[in-house]
Structures are given as structure tokens and as C-alpha cells.
Amino acid sequence: xxxxxxxxxxxxxxxxxxxxxxxxxxxxxxxxxxxxxxxxxxxxxxxxxxxxxxxxxxxxxxxxxxxxxxxxxxxxxxxxxxxxxxxxxxxxxxxxxxxxxxxxxxxxxxxxxxxxxxxxxxxxxxxxxxxxxxxxxxxxxxxxxxxxxxxxxxxxxxxxxxxxxxxxxxxxxxxxxxxxxxxxxxxxxxxxxxxxxxxxxxxxxxxxxxxxxxxxxxxxxxxxxxxxxxxxxxxxxxxxxxxxxxxxxxxxxxxxxxxxxxxxxxxxxxxxxxxxxxxxxxxxxxxxxxxxxxxxxxxxxxxxxxxxxxxxxxxxxxxxxxxxxxxxxxxxxxxxxxxxxxxxxxxxxxxxx
Amino acid sequence: xxxxxxxxxxxxxxxxxxxxxxxxxxxxxxxxxxxxxxxxxxxxxxxxxxxxxxxxxxxxxxxxxxxxxxxxxxxxxxxxxxxxxxxxxxxxxxxxxxxxxxxxxxxxxxxxxxxxxxxxxxxxxxxxxxxxxxxxxxxxxxxxxxxxxxxxxxxxxxxxxxxxxxxxxxxxxxxxxxxxxxxxxxxxxxxxxxxxxxxxxxxxxxxxxxxxxxxxxxxxxxxxxxxxxxxxxxxxxxxxxxxxxxxxxxx
Amino acid sequence: xxxxxxxxxxxxxxxxxxxxxxxxxxxxxxxxxxxxxxxxxxxxxxxxxxxxxxxxxxxxxxxxxxxxxxxxxxxxxxxxxxxxxxxxxxxxxxxxxxxxxxxxxxxxxxxxxxxxxxxxxxxxxxxxxxxxxxxxxxxxxxxxxxxxxxxxxxxxxxxxxxxxxxxxxxxxxxxxxxxxxxxxxxxxxxxxxxxxxxxxxxxxxxxxxxxxxxxxxxxxxxxxxxxxxxxxxxxxxxxxxxxxxxxxxxxx
Numbered sequence: 050x051x052x053x054x055x056x057x058x059x060x061x062x063x064x065x066x067x068x069x070x071x072x073x074x075x076x077x078x079x080x081x082x083x084x085x086x087x088x089x090x091x092x093x094x095x096x097x098x099x100x101x102x103x104x105x106x107x108x109x110x111x112x113x114x115x116x117x118x119x120x121x122x123x124x125x126x127x128x129x130x131x132x133x134x135x136x137x138x139x140x141x142x143x144x145x146x147x148x149x150x151x152x153x154x155x156x157x158x159x160x161x162x163x164x165x166x167x168x169x170x171x172x173x174x175x176x177x178x179x180x181x182x183x184x185x186x187x188x189x190x191x192x193x194x195x196x197x198x199x200x201x202x203x204x205x206x207x208x209x210x211x212x213x214x215x216x217x218x219x220x221x222x223x224x225x226x227x228x229x230x231x232x233x234x235x236x237x238x239x240x241x242x243x244x245x246x247x248x249x250x251x252x253x254x255x256x257x258x259x260x261x262x263x264x265x266x267x268x269x270x271x272x273x274x275x276x277x278x279x280x281x282x283x284x285x286x287x288x289x290x291x292x293x294x295x296x297x298x299x300x301x302x303x304x305x306x307x308x309x310x311x312x313x314x315x316x317x318x319x320x321x322x323x324x325x326x327x328x329x330x331x332x333x334x335x336x337x338x339x340x341x342x343x344x345x346x347x348x349x350x351x352x353x354x355x356x357x358x359x360x361x362x363x364x365x366x367x368x369x370x371x372x373x374x375x376x377x378x379x380x381x382x383x384x385x386x387x388x389x390x391x392x393x394x395x396x397x398x399x400x401x402x
Numbered sequence: 403x404x405x406x407x408x409x410x411x412x413x414x415x416x417x418x419x420x421x422x423x424x425x426x427x428x429x430x431x432x433x434x435x436x437x438x439x440x441x442x443x444x445x446x447x448x449x450x451x452x453x454x455x456x457x458x459x460x461x462x463x464x465x466x467x468x469x470x471x472x473x474x475x476x477x478x479x480x481x482x483x484x485x486x487x488x489x490x491x492x493x494x495x496x497x498x499x500x501x502x503x504x505x506x507x508x509x510x511x512x513x514x515x516x517x518x519x520x521x522x523x524x525x526x527x528x529x530x531x532x533x534x535x536x537x538x539x540x541x542x543x544x545x546x547x548x549x550x551x552x553x554x555x556x557x558x559x560x561x562x563x564x565x566x567x568x569x570x571x572x573x574x575x576x577x578x579x580x581x582x583x584x585x586x587x588x589x590x591x592x593x594x595x596x597x598x599x600x601x602x603x604x605x606x607x608x609x610x611x612x613x614x615x616x617x618x619x620x621x622x623x624x625x626x627x628x629x630x631x632x633x634x635x636x637x638x639x640x641x642x643x644x645x646x647x648x649x650x651x652x653x
Numbered sequence: 654x655x656x657x658x659x660x661x662x663x664x665x666x667x668x669x670x671x672x673x674x675x676x677x678x679x680x681x682x683x684x685x686x687x688x689x690x691x692x693x694x695x696x697x698x699x700x701x702x703x704x705x706x707x708x709x710x711x712x713x714x715x716x717x718x719x720x721x722x723x724x725x726x727x728x729x730x731x732x733x734x735x736x737x738x739x740x741x742x743x744x745x746x747x748x749x750x751x752x753x754x755x756x757x758x759x760x761x762x763x764x765x766x767x768x769x770x771x772x773x774x775x776x777x778x779x780x781x782x783x784x785x786x787x788x789x790x791x792x793x794x795x796x797x798x799x800x801x802x803x804x805x806x807x808x809x810x811x812x813x814x815x816x817x818x819x820x821x822x823x824x825x826x827x828x829x830x831x832x833x834x835x836x837x838x839x840x841x842x843x844x845x846x847x848x849x850x851x852x853x854x855x856x857x858x859x860x861x862x863x864x865x866x867x868x869x870x871x872x873x874x875x876x877x878x879x880x881x882x883x884x885x886x887x888x889x890x891x892x893x894x895x896x897x898x899x900x901x902x903x904x905x
Contacts, residue, residue, distance in 0.1 A: 098850040098855075098858050099858065099859065099862050101862075127768055127849060127850070127851075128849065128850025128851075128855060128858070129848070129849065129850065130847055130848045130849070130850060130858065131760060131848065134760055134763060134848070137760070137764055138763060138764060141764040143763065143764055143767050143768070231861075232858065232861045232862060233862060234861045234862040234863060234864065235861060237683070237864055238683055238684055238864070238866070241681070241683045241684060241864075242680075242684050254864075257864060258864065261681075261683065261864065328858070328859040328862050329859065329862040329863055330859070330860075330863055330868060331863050331864065331865075452806050453806070454802055454805060454806055473805050473806050473807070473808050474806070474807060474808020475808065477806075479803075479806045479807075481799070481802075481803060483799070485797075485799050485800060485802075485803045487800060487803075487817075487818070487821070488897055488898075488901065489821040489822070489824070489895065489897045489898070490821075490897075491897075498804075498807060498817070499807040499808075501817070502804070502807050502808060502809045502813055502817070503808070530896075530897045530900055530901065532897075532900075532901045533900070550807070
């Protein structure tokens with residue numbers, strides 16, 4: 050639980066002020082005291098509420114690496130429970146940068162929002178579809194009996210990915226009931242309780258679940274698609290107009306790239322970061338027997354953390370648009386060349402060599 | 403010299419006349435009962451004299467001062483249901499009027515304690531109203547009215563909600579206290595026997611709009627005793643008033 | 654005689670715990686952790702500094718919004734209960750806003766005011782103040798007109814009637830509004846913090862990710878204990894401050 054470390058000093062300062070000066074003054078003194086406490090700019094970055102194994106390099110980049118770059122302090126990383134909220138706050142100017150899901154970013158951009166994708170928070174996806182093998186043998190079977198699949202929310206990347214995967218297998222997705230269940234922990238519980246037939250979850254959660262019964266992975270979407278974008282680093286075009294923000298964008302990407310490279314090269318470093326930044330207690334305490342295979346899959350088979358984010362091109366993104374259209378999440382009128390801005394990524398790569 | 407002069411009071415509620423040109427006088431030390439059927443307007447007259455209800459016309463003059471439409475000033479009121487403040491102890495309830503007047507704490511509690519003793523509630527100073535019986539609550543109500551030392555005591559069917567035994571006891575108590583501190587009393591009741599037993603003078607009111615059917619001076623000396631209720635004259639007066647009221651109701 | 658209902662209380666709790674234990678053992682800790690597992694998780698959670706820090710930050714942020722809600726809600730409620738024109742203006746808003754749950758407004762508020770103290774304070778205030786307003790309005794309206802008449806006939810002016818009748822008559826309802834408001838305030842701050850993954854709400858989110866439900870239940874049990882001890886404390890203060898009301902309700 051890392052946001053505590055980031056916010057600790059600030060909040061303690063605030064509490065001290067509160068005791069002395071009463072409620073209202075904190076609102077004005079809060080930011081002042083934080084800039085005294087830390088040298089350098091504090092970026093506000095919205096991320097998903099939970100940091101799973103696949104999110105950890107992004108978290109580590111922000112929390113361990115960014116403050117090493119001169120002029121930047123450890124950012125205010127702000128976990129966000131509702132995925133679309135990440136994009137909304139970036140558009141509203143409440144956050145500098147967002148670690149957003151691709152679906153809500155694409156949908157907002159298509160609707161005319163002034164958004165730019167400037168980096169990847171991880172490439173591809175580590176989501177897999179898990180079933181209780183005692184009850185369910187195949188996805189075809191789920192569709193045939195009108196079964197239920199739990200996802201985070203209708204229209205998000207997970208939904209679209211499943212939708213596309215079902216179509217590729219020749220299954221009519223309309224025969225499946227998709228229901229929204231908030232957290233991946235709750236989705237896993239719904240599967241254990243037999244309330245749903247299949248659940249997409251991160252690969253390390255699937256590994257954990259297999260210890261509790263005859264649970265099996267029926268579908269690995271990254272195998273179907275080759276590369277399936279799921280989370281990207283975004284900001285608004287307006288934010289990028291100012292020079293200090295351009296510098297901040299490059300610095301942030303450098304921090305993330307550094308973390309990606311360390312992750313790919315050094316299992317020990319990755320494990321260490323996981324122990325610090327993973328949301329789940331079970332994951333933080335995981336042993337090598339559990340973690341090493343997960344790390345191998347993520348870094349090699351899935352290639353979730355490309356050293357140069359080289360997969361972030363309009364052409365690569367164009368490959369996933371048809372699935373979004375089929376799922377009804379996009380009309381397909383989106384201009385990817387305008388949305389994806391490689392300027393800052395290229396600058397960051399240059400500065401890192 | 404204490405004196406109450408109420409003249410030419412008129413009062414209507416939404417075009418229904420309740421009181422038409424009513425006047426009355428009370429002399430120092432006089433106990434006057436206002437007797438009449440329920441809802442005839444005698445309580446309204448009492449409220450007008452108390453200042454809680456404004457009159458459409460007419461004046462109320464107490465001890466030479468025009469107090470029409472004003473509360474307080476020389477009047478103490480005993481309400482039908484005692485209406486004690488539940489958040490005040492018996493003693494604090496009695497002291498309420500003095501507290502409103504701004505009398506200091508030790509002084510007002512001393513006075514209140516005196517009147518609480520007078521109504522026979524020594525030892526109940528710190529009791530909450532809900533811990534007292536109905537009769538005890540009304541004793542507190544009486545003490546509360548006496549405690550501000552009014553020249554005129556207004557009582558609105560104060561024993562109406564009590565059982566017969568308690569009422570008889572309280573009637574005697576009231577007379578005993580009143581004789582210790584004689585002041586003018588206006589006592590609203592619909593009990594003929596109660597009026598005859600307590601009052602020096604009775605004003606018998608008609609049904610609405612109220613006017614005085616008969617004024618009657620009670621021909622008994624004080625102190626009075628329970629036995630007078632069996633006196634032939636008492637019974638005769640009681641029947642006369644009863645017939646008068648019944649006749650008025652059917653008119 | 655006096656310990657008898659307590660004993661029944663205890664037996665009731667024990668019975669529920671036994672049933673819970675049996676159900677938990679059948680369902681497994683991923684679906685329903687047993688009381689024993691939750692107890693173990695509780696000890697572990699409480700010995701973790703993060704929980705205390707998160708709880709502390711959440712509580713003082715909540716207190717600001719809550720005290721504001723009382724400070725504004727109580728006078729507003731009294732005004733609405735006693736002055737018909739104020740009631741006519743405010744009542745429609747109050748009855749509309751009281752049905753708005755924290756979960757419905759948090760996303761909008763995050764966009765409007767960011768994620769700082771302003772957010773938590775506003776959410777707690779907006780969710781709590783209307784419960785206080787409605788409770789106090791009803792109480793102020795139902796202040797006995799007969800007692801007001803008594804005070805009036807003893808020549809108490811408007812201010813003295815307010816001071817000697819309305820305020821003391823409201824006192825028990827103030828304490829009730831404060832208790833009910835506290836529970837709503839606590840629920841609001843937990844909801845808000847779960848949205849922004851901060852402090853205690855963040856801990857609840859993260860506990861939800863674990864396959865075992867024991868850590869989550871432990872956090873919920875801590876919240877319950879906070880809520881119960883706060884309302885108990887307030888009840889005790891209320892009884893101390895208004896012994897007449899305490900003694901009346903006890904006698905019933």
C-alpha cells in the first residue's frame with residue numbers, strides 16, 4: 050500500500066495544521082505544506098484502484114523512478130475505483146496524467162474529448178478467462194446454456210476483449226450474459242460460489258485460484274490477438290501545450306521505461322517492487338515458486354513491458370478497433386494518428402540511451 | 403387596592419362570535435368561578451384576561467393598569483393539565499416565573515422551595531415531572547403560579563383531568579393555600595359543586611356566544627367544610643344552576 | 654433481574670457466532686471467513702500501523718464535514734421547524750437531497766473538487782446535513798405549543814421562549830440527530846474513500862482483492878466497533894446532559 054508512503058508526510062503535516070489552525074486553513078495550507086515537504090514538482094496521476102502484478106512496473110516507475118529525475122518529486126498516485134473516472138478527471142483537468150484503460154480512452158476521444166495517448170502503462174494484457182473445470186468444460190458450453198461471465202463493466206477493455214475472443218472462436222457473444230462485478234477479488238468469489246460460469250482475471254490471480262480447486266484457464270486472449278492493448282498513459286492536448294508539462298510528460302515516460310527495462314532484466318528487482326506496491330496482501334507476500342512463472346509469462350510470452358514501448362503505434366492500435374466496433378463500444382470513426390502522440394516517447398527513449 | 407375590571411370584551415373566531423360584549427369585575431381577595439358548559443367561551447375569556455389570546459374589542463384593567471393583550475404583569479396561571487416543563491425538576495418548575503423575571507438563582511430557589519412546601523411537596527424538589535402523579539403535578543402547577551406572587555390567579559379547569567378523590571383533596575388544598583395568601587382568583591370550571599364549594603361568587607355562562615345567565619353570591623362563610631355539600635340550601639342552589647344550564651342548552 | 658437481558662443479549666451474539674462459524678466452514682474463507690479466521694485477521698490488522706493511520710486520517714476528515722453538517726443543519730432545522738417561510742424555501746431541496754446516496758455523487762464531486770480534503774468534507778457534509786435538518790425540523794415543529802403558552806403567560810419574550818422552552822425541548826432530538834448523523838457521515842466517508850482508494854477506503858478496496866474474505870471482514874468489524882463506540886459515547890453524553898429524558902425513557 051504505497052500511496053500511504055507518498056501521502057504520509059503530507060497528511061501528517063495537514064493533521065498538525067488542523068490541530069493548530071482549524072479546518073478551513075488546511076484547504077489552503079495543504080498544497081503549500083506538501084511543496085515544502087518535497088522538492089520538485091508533484092504530478093497528479095490517476096491509476097486503477099488495484100495494482101496487480103501486471104500494473105506493478107508502472108507503479109514502480111512512478112513511485113520509485115520519477116523522483117530520481119531532477120525537478121520531480123514522488124507523484125501523487127491516485128487510485129481510482131471506477132475505470133471511466135480516470136479519463137474524466139484528466140479531461141476535467143483534475144489530474145495531470147492518467148493510467149487509463151484503452152476502451153474508455155478511445156470512446157472519449159471518439160466523442161470529441163481532447164485526449165492524447167503518450168505512452169503505455171503496459172502493453173498487451175495478462176487477463177485470462179478462468180472456469181471451474183468441474184462444472185464447465187468450454188466457452189462454447191457457456192454460450193450454449195446461456196451462461197454468465199462476470200466483468201468489471203460493460204464496454205471496458207476486458208469486455209471488448211472477451212467479445213472479440215468469443216467471435217474469433219465462432220461463438221455468438223449475445224448468447225452469453227455479461228454481468229458487472231466490481232473488483233477482481235469479487236469476481237473470483239463469484240466463480241467460487243458458483244454464481245457465474247467464467248471470469249476474466251489477471252494471470253497471477255488465476256494461478257492463486259488454481260490452488261483452491263479445479264479451476265482452469267480456458268482462454269488466453271493475448272494468444273488470440275498477438276497484442277491486445279489494455280492500459281495507456283494519457284493526458285489532454287491542452288495540458289501538453291505548456292512547456293513544463295511537455296517536460297513532465299517526457300520525465301514520466303522515462304521513469305516508466307526505466308522500470309519496464311529493469312522489470313524485463315531483473316526478476317529480483319521486480320519481486321522487490323511487487324512487495325512494495327502490489328495492492329493484494331497475498332501478492333505482496335508471494336514466494337518465488339509462485340511469482341517466477343508469473344514474471345516469465347509477463348515479460349516473455351505476453352511481453353507486457355516493452356523496453357521502448359515500441360508497440361505504441363497507430364497501426365498496432367488499428368488492429369483492435371474492429372473488435373470494439375463489433376462489441377458496440379466504438380463507431381470506428383476515431384482518428385488514431387491524432388490520438389496517439391509519439392513525440393514524448395521518442396524524446397524519452399532518446400534521452401535514456 | 404387590588405381590582406380587576408374587564409369591560410366589553412368581544413371575540414370571534416373566523417366569524418363565529420364566541421364572546422359578545424362581556425364585562426366583569428373582581429374585588430380584592432375575591433374568589434370568582436366562571437361556570438358554564440364545555441366550549442362556551444369561558445376559557446377564551448380567561449385567556450384574553452391572561453393576554454394569550456387577543457380580544458377583538460374591550461379592555462382588561464388590573465390594579466389600575468391597562469394590560470389588554472399583554473401577558474405576565476400580576477397574573478399567575480394554572481393550566482388544566484399542569485403543563486410542567488419535563489426538563490425541569492419540580493423545584494425548577496416552580497421557580498420558572500422568577501427565572502423569566504431575572505431573579506437570581508439562590509433567591510428564586512428559596513422562594514420556590516417555600517411554595518413547594520406550601521403545596522405539600524417537601525422532599526420532591528428534585529423529582530422530574532414524569533415521576534409525579536397527576537395530582538402532584540398540579541400541586542407543582544399551583545405553586546408555580548403562586549411563586550410569582552400575582553395579584554390575580556387564573557385557573558383554567560385545573561382539576562378537570564383528575565380523579566374525584568384527588569380533586570376533592572386538591573380543592574381543600576387550594577382553599578388552604580389561598581386563605582394563607584388571599585388574592586383575586588378567576589376559576590373556570592364546568593363543575594357546579596366545585597364552583598359552589600370554592601367560590602365567593604359564581605358567574606353562570608350560557609352556551610356560545612357566552613353571556614352571563616346569572617350571577618350568584620355563594621351564601622357560605624369561610625372556612626368551609628366538606629359537610630356543606632349535604633346542606634339543603636347547597637343542594638337547592640346546585641339544582642337551580644343545573645336547571646338553568648339545561649334550560650339554556652335546550653333553548 | 655438486571656443482568657437478565659444482558660445475558661440474553663450475550664446468548665444471542667453467541668448463537669449468531671456459532672451459526673456463522675458453521676456456515677463459514679461449509680462455504681470456505683473465499684466466500685465467508687469464519688469468526689475465528691476474522692478474529693485472527695483482526696489481531697493482525699490491528700497490529701498493522703497502516704490501519705490506525707488510515708483510520709485516523711479518515712476520522713478527522715469526516716469530523717470536519719460532520720461538525721459542519723451539525724453546525725449548519727441544527728440552526729437550519731430549527732428555523733425550518735419554527736418559521737414556515739424558511740421551511741417552504743428549504744424543504745423541497747431537503748427532501749430531494751436526502752435521497753441522494755454518497756455513491757451517486759462521489760464521481761461528480763471528484764471532477765468538481767479534486768480528491769483532497771475538500772472532497773471528503775463536502776461529501777460528508779452533503780450526505781449528513783439533510784438527515785440532521787429533517788430530524789431537527791420535525792423536533793422543532795413538534796415542540797409543545799402548550800409549553801410555549803405556559804412560558805408566554807409567564808411573560809417570556811421570544812428569546813426567552815427559545816432559550817427556556819424550544820432549546821431544552823430539542824435537546825434529546827439534537828443528540829439523536831447527532832448519533833444518526835454520525836453513522837451517515839461514516840458511511841459517506843467510507844464510500845468516498847473507496848472511490849478514490851485513499852486511507853481506510855483504500856484498505857477496504859485492497860482487502861477485497863484477496864481471495865480470503867477474512868481481512869475484509871476484519872476491516873468492517875473495526876468500522877462497526879468505531880461506529881458502535883461513538884454512538885455509545887454520544888448516548889452517554891446525552892444521558893448525562895439530559896437526565897430528565899434518560900430517566901423518562903428508562904422508566905418506560
